[in-house]
Amino acid sequence: MEIQLKLYGSSKILSDKDTLNIQLPENSNIEKLRNILTKIISEKYSKSNLENLPKTAAFFSEKDEVVDDSYKLRNQEFISIIPPIGGG
Numbered sequence: 361m362e363i364q365l366k367l368y369g370s371s372k373i374l375s376d377k378d379t380l381n382i383q384l385p386e387n388s389n390i391e392k393l394r395n396i397l398t399k400i401i402s403e404k405y406s407k408s409n410l411e412n413l414p415k416t417a418a419f420f421s422e423k424d425e426v427v428d429d430s431y432k433l434r435n436q437e438f439i440s441i442i443p444p445i446g447g448g
Contacts, residue, residue, distance in 0.1 A: 361386055361435040363393070369443040371417065373408055374400070384433065390419050391429035393439070418442045 365371075365380045374380050382400075384392060397414035420440040421427050433439065 361388065361433070363433055363436070364438045365393075366438060366440040368440065369445065370410065371413060371441050371443050373405065373410065379438075388433050389429060390427055390431045390433070390439075393419070393433065394429065397441075413441075413443055416444045418444075 362381055362383050365382055367374060367378060367380060372378075382393065382396060384396060394414040398411075401408070401410050401413065418441075419427050419431070420442065421431070422438045424440075427439075
């Protein structure tokens with residue numbers, strides 16, 4: 361199955377577009393998405409500072425609701441990733 365991941369903040373480095381299409385096994389959840397993102401980042405973006413992004417980011421459903429790691433994803437679903445914001 362494939363989802364569209366809407367990118368915000370530092371996650372925009374993952375694509376030259378506002379979204380990133382990600383292939384996942386059927387019946388995947390947010391936890392699986394985090395694992396796949398970790399693999400993508402380690403393989404393609406190892407020189408960036410994004411290694412903790414999949415572990416620390418919040419994910420939002422199409423209804424703009426925060427979803428936890430057990431949230432079951434649907435084929436062609438639109439999910440947003442919001443990296444943690446730091447500053448002073």
